[in-house]
Amino acid sequence: MRILLLAHSFNSLVQRIHRELAARSHDLSVEFDIADAVTEEAVSLFRPHLVLAPYLKRAIPESVWSRVPCFIVHPGIPGDRGPSALDWAVQGVRDAWGVTVLQAEAEMDAGPVWASMRFPMRVARKASLYRSEVTEAAVAAVLVAVDRIQAGNFVPQRVAGAAHAPMRQADRAIDWQRMGAAAVLARIHAADGFPGVADMLFGEPCHLFDAWPEATLRGVPGELLARRETAICRATADGAVWIGHVRRSGGIKLPATLAFPESARLPEAPLASWWRQPEPGWQDIAYSEAEGVGFLAFEFYNGAMSTAQCNRLAAAFRWATARPTRVIVLQGGADFWSNGIHLNTIEAADSPSDESWANINAIDDLAEAILRCESQLTVAAVGGNAGAGGCFLARAADFVWVRDGVMLNPHYRNMGNLFGSEFWTYLLPPRVGSDGAAAIMRRRLPMTAPESVALGFYDACLPAPGFSVDVARRAAELANAGDFAGKLQVKGDKRAADEAVKPLAAYRAEELAEMRRNFYGFDPSYHVARYHFVARSPHSWTPRHLARHRDLDWRIPA
Ligand code: COA
Numbered sequence: 001m002r003i004l005l006l007a008h009s010f011n012s013l014v015q016r017i018h019r020e021l022a023a024r025s026h027d028l029s030v031e032f033d034i035a036d037a038v039t040e041e042a043v044s045l046f047r048p049h050l051v052l053a054p055y056l057k058r059a060i061p062e063s064v065w066s067r068v069p070c071f072i073v074h075p076g077i078p079g080d081r082g083p084s085a086l087d088w089a090v091q092g093v094r095d096a097w098g099v100t101v102l103q104a105e106a107e108m109d110a111g112p113v114w115a116s117m118r119f120p121m122r123v124a125r126k127a128s129l130y131r132s133e134v135t136e137a138a139v140a141a142v143l144v145a146v147d148r149i150q151a152g153n154f155v156p157q158r159v160a161g162a163a164h165a166p167m168r169q170a171d172r173a174i175d176w177q178r179m180g181a182a183a184v185l186a187r188i189h190a191a192d193g194f195p196g197v198a199d200m201l202f203g204e205p206c207h208l209f210d211a212w213p214e215a216t217l218r219g220v221p222g223e224l225l226a227r228r229e230t231a232i233c234r235a236t237a238d239g240a241v242w243i244g245h246v247r248r249s250g251g252i253k254l255p256a257t258l259a260f261p262e263s264a265r266l267p268e269a270p271l272a273s274w275w276r277q278p279e280p281g282w283q284d285i286a287y288s289e290a291e292g293v294g295f296l297a298f299e300f301y302n303g304a305m306s307t308a309q310c311n312r313l314a315a316a317f318r319w320a321t322a323r324p325t326r327v328i329v330l331q332g333g334a335d336f337w338s339n340g341i342h343l344n345t346i347e348a349a350d351s352p353s354d355e356s357w358a359n360i361n362a363i364d365d366l367a368e369a370i371l372r373c374e375s376q377l378t379v380a381a382v383g384g385n386a387g388a389g390g391c392f393l394a395r396a397a398d399f400v401w402v403r404d405g406v407m408l409n410p411h412y413r414n415m416g417n418l419f420g421s422e423f424w425t426y427l428l429p430p431r432v433g434s435d436g437a438a439a440i441m442r443r444r445l446p447m448t449a450p451e452s453v454a455l456g457f458y459d460a461c462l463p464a465p466g467f468s469v470d471v472a473r474r475a476a477e478l479a480n481a482g483d484f485a486g487k488l489q490v491k492g493d494k495r496a497a498d499e500a501v502k503p504l505a506a507y508r509a510e511e512l513a514e515m516r517r518n519f520y521g522f523d524p525s526y527h528v529a530r531y532h533f534v535a536r537s538p539h540s541w542t543p544r545h546l547a548r549h550r551d552l553d554w555r556i557p558a
Helices: 012-023 036-046 085-091 126-151 181-190 261-265 307-321 343-348 352-371 389-395 429-443 449-454 467-480 484-501 504-520 525-534
Strands: 002-007 027-032 050-055 070-074 096-103 113-120 197-201 204-214 224-228 231-235 240-248 253-255 285-290 293-298 327-332 336-338 377-382 385-387 399-403 407-409 460-462
Touching (some): 012 050, 012 126, 050 126, 070 126, 085 126, 085 181, 096 126, 113 126, 181 204, 224 261, 285 307, 293 307, 293 467, 307 352, 327 467, 336 389, 343 352, 343 525, 352 389, 352 504, 352 525, 377 389, 377 484, 385 389, 399 449, 399 467, 449 460, 460 467, 467 484
Parallel strands (some): 002 027, 002 050, 050 070, 293 327, 336 385, 377 399, 385 407, 399 460
Antiparallel strands (some): 070 096, 096 113, 197 204, 204 240, 224 231, 231 240, 240 253, 285 293
């Protein structure tokens, strides 16, 4: 079928649906929902059999849904209608939730249902559920719905229901004197990544994000108790929670201690080591060991890695290489493995150019430490999405095992034509060929986990259920295999041979020369793109590599 994807942005859900439909040979184009007239124009240019809206913030105009069948992906169970569907489900602590694909009509979310899927709920942030359970259910429901409309013999049924109101800040408010930690976490989770919970810190209004439970610290409810790295701990009626990120009025989302320098006067509550703490608390880098394997997890909010985070992770990695293990598994975080340098902390710096330079050097130092590791075999276990430099940082490991369902964006140019570093010029061409590498960078399209393995970019795609158990088993097999010493020798020899042909320092210097131009040169594209990215500015046009119907030489197939 010829399917037009209409979306507020090309987010990970839209990307995943795009790749899944492409894999089934549907003819696809994308238009961002910018204005009704633009949508109408896209429909008349592309003449789709179906308009599919996986992520919309506004209604589709009648001029479109009355002419072409339009499927809406609603993050709610059949009968659930209206905005903030997932927010209400998370805050209301439901046992199960779901996704419904329904046909657009005049009344919002009230059209006939073409497919729906359910999933059990988990205590997690809204954005985490969205990127995991909601995405999986949405893909499954969309594929069923598309098959049904293509088959032509399915009669969709209406489901009775009532619309709920949009969730307002009054519904999200936290009463620190009365609410326990679980209720506070549910409120912040329901508003995370957007819009956050409106609150006050240090007497200033702000929005709270990125909440973690705390097991031991206690104090007067509402009082700020401590800081650890970039997070702040606050007492609830029955315990305490950590706040990792905040957005001050008129500002951007930032690590809490960076947004509030006043937090420097709070007592520090440092962790004694990199070892994973047995009790719940804020710990972004956590190390554990089993069967000769070291596991290094790094739970960085949104997968963004600031200069300080890269330096701390490099220190933890070097420490891990001195442990008596044979394999180190780099686990990343649950939702993201890495999205490269931290564009928000760069934006907030006095000199974004200098901070970009410091950040890219820090992530390169980390990549180089992984590449030069001679004492262990390294595995990147990519269980969460990865983008830009994060995809190549993973490739610095000897093996990359990726979870089925993960979305990858191994290219940089969407960020104002960034050249990119993280040794991608060393790591990518041998895997996919020079032409393949150039095509990946130029086309700027996302990749599914199976696509990354088919291309030879990553090594194995493992099933989503039981991913971490599977990774641990495979890593233990590697560590305890009879030929382990031989494998380590081959790795060392390969590195030495590569170094003799062209030193890592030369790749790094060439990439950084390009990056220096991006950061300090006369073309401000990177700074403009970064500003709009961190400000979450709505798109004003659809990039041409997505809106195929706007190619001058595109024609409706005969
Ligand atoms: N720095 C800071 N924040 C980042 C980030 C980065 N490198 N990458 C993603 N984020 C944030 C987004 O701002 C967004 O924040 P929100 O919680 O306020 O909504 C959140 O992570 C999720 O990003 P989003 O774009 O909605 O996720 P996605 O899964 O739909 O898209 C990417 C994934 C990777 C395509 C997209 O996030 C991206 O292009 N990131 C920038 C990558 C980059 O250019 N890095 C720098 C060069 S190494």
